[in-house]
Amino acid sequence: MDLLNAGEHRFLQLNELDELRLGAYDNSMLYKERTKVWRDKRLCRKEFKVGNKVLLFLSKFKIKQPKLTSRWIGPYVIKHVYLSGYVELLKKDGGSFIVNGHRLKLYHEEEAMEGVTFEELSFDLEE
Incomplete structure (x- = not known):
């Protein structure tokens, strides 16, 4: 057993493990940023005006x-x-x-349908 080679091998393994951990951290940050952009694009903004x-x-x-x-x-x-x-x-x-x-x-008001009878409404179910 060569202790210097074993120590060097262990040091390389620890460095590789640190690189994998940092890569996973970077990937998780990219994922969070992308999902935030995706969610913000689909968020419904409420814009109210005076008189609504x-x-x-x-x-x-x-x-x-x-x-x-x-x-x-x-x-x-x-x-x-x-x-x-x-x-x-x-x-x-x-x-x-x-x-x-x-x-x-x-609030969306219903439009009044004054003077409209049932016969005037046509339902085209045959098409």
Whole structure:
């Protein structure tokens, strides 16, 4: 047994192990960066404008919600949008309050179909 050769061989093995560890660390950092870019591209940005109608999420029903009740209340009208993401909403009685923009979603009103009868609606199921 040559102790110098054995020590040199062990030193090379430890260096190779360190290189593998550093390579794995670099690969994990690349993976995190790529997944962050992928996720950020698919993230839906909410852009509210003054005068839009929105629905407000009731966070008190987040854990257990009573049956047949909605988690959304409103619609409210936006009075002011802050740069920090907060939104000031108008109440029906004329007052206002500030909420986080993450708790809001746009309210889409149904278009009224006045004067349209069932016979006028055509369903082309044969095509």
